[in-house]
Amino acid sequence: MEKEAEEREVRKRILGAALSAFMEGGYAQTSTLEIATRARVSKRDLYTLFGNKEAMLVACISERAQRLQVPVDLPALRDRATLGQVLTAFGTKLLTETTDPVVVAVFRLAISETVNAPKVAQTLESMARKPIREALRTIIANAVSAGLLAGEPEAMTHTFLGLLWGDLMTGLLLQTTDRPSNTEIMRRASEASTVLLRLHTA
Structure with missing residues (x-):
């Protein structure tokens, strides 16, 4: 031991x-x-x-990606109020973790080293971006099955992420935007949830 x-x-x-x-x-x-x-x-x-050093960077990304996993104890989606809370909590956690300066720096590295270390970008996609989209799509698909949302889950997933992020990550990558405060992160997540629910009433 x-x-x-x-x-x-x-x-x-x-x-x-x-x-x-x-x-x-x-x-x-x-x-x-x-x-x-x-x-x-x-x-x-x-x-x-x-x-090798590529394996080190891949390991760094993999460990960070673990923080983005969706909790397994999400409440049952019985009504639209609960769905709004779940989506807001999801968006808040996602923005909190991915706007961390270290995470943004890793994204910047992945973009700049696409040729020298292609596994870095591939790991970011498979360990972080893809699981996030799939977890959100599952939440939305369950909401559709429960009659709380109307629409195609994949399209609504992209809509929610677009509402949540806007051009924030671009600004962070270019270092022209400061990391949002906890209050701003919660506001963004709540607003994205509210708009999605309004757009896709069952």
Whole structure:
């Protein structure tokens, strides 16, 4: 058990050091030696745990993506008021996690390193973006089945995300927009939920 705990700690240090180095100097310019030095580990330890720096960045994204998972204890969708609360909670969590400066920096890295590290963008899509869309689509499809919404779940999923985000992520990626406050995040989520319910009355 002690060895496993030590390995988890080393892994955590390596991922933290790797992400910091990638954010500061860029993925292509960061060497595994620099990451090992920052993490206070040997290059052998680094390669044993991850193999290469692309695997490190993929692991960083995967761990962040875990925070975006939808709670399994969502209330049953008995009425439109409950549906509004569920959608607002979903939108609030999504915006809170994805507007985190570290997450935005990872998105920026994925965009800039599409050629050098294609797995990064693929991981972002498969581990973060796709599960989010599928979870939201499931909520909306259940609402349709319960007679609380009228429309096509896939289309309504895109509508909700469009209402929620607007051009916020573009501004964050370009560093022309500040991260929204908790109050602003909740306002956006509530407004997106209200408009969706208004547009798709059963």
